[in-house]
Amino acid sequence: QQQVKQSPQSLIVQKGGISIINCAYENTAFDYFPWYQQFPGKGPALLIAIRPDVSEKKEGRFTISFNKSAKQFSLHIMDSQPGDSATYFCAASRAGANNLFFGTGTRLTVIP
C-alpha cells in the first residue's frame, strides 16, 4: 500500500512557467514532508522540506504548500528553467522514525 500518493507521473512545462506537483498521505502521524530532486544518473538529493506547523515554505523559486486538514502537500516551481528538468519525489516521515515513505515520482521536463 502506497503511503504517499504523488501526481502527475510526468509533467511538461514551458520555460518561465509554473510547475506544480501534488502529494497526498493518509497517516496523520507524519510530521515531516521533504521533496527530493533527482537528475538522470544521480541519486536523489533533498530539495526542500516542511513541517506541519507552517502552511508554506519558500526557498528561492521552490515553494511547498501544505494543507494539514486535506492531508496534501505540493511543490511549486516558479519561473521553471530547463535546468529544473529532473524527477521529483515527495516523501513523508514522522519524528524519530527510522525511514521515509516516498511517492512514486514525477518526471518534469521544462522546454525552452
Added chain:
Amino acid sequence: NAGVTQTPKFRVLKTGQSMTLLCAQDMNHEYMYWYRQDPGMGLRLIHYSVGEGTTAKGEVPDGYNVSRLKKQNFLLGLESAAPSQTSVYFCASRILGQVYNEQFFGPGTRLTVL
C-alpha cells in the same frame, strides 16, 4: 568528503548468480539504507541499519540480505538473482540524533538480471 559512494555502478547477472553491492559513507552517519528504484514505483526500502552490527527489514526485503560490519559500510547481497531484481539500487545514510529524517543518497547501481 566523498559522501555516499556505491560500487559497482553497473552490473549484469544471469539468473541464479549471486553478488554483493557495496555502500560506503565518510560522514560518520549511524543510519544507512538500501532502496530499489523501479519505474512508476518510486523508491522502496529494502533493508536498513541503525548502527554497526544491526540491520532491519524494510518494505521489500525478500531475496536480499545485508550486513553492517563496519560503521562506514553497508553491504547488500543477492544470493540467487532473479529477473524481478532488475532495478537501480540506491544507498543512503543519515546522522544519528536528527529528529527529522534527512537522508543523503549515493549515485546508484544499475543491476540487470537476465
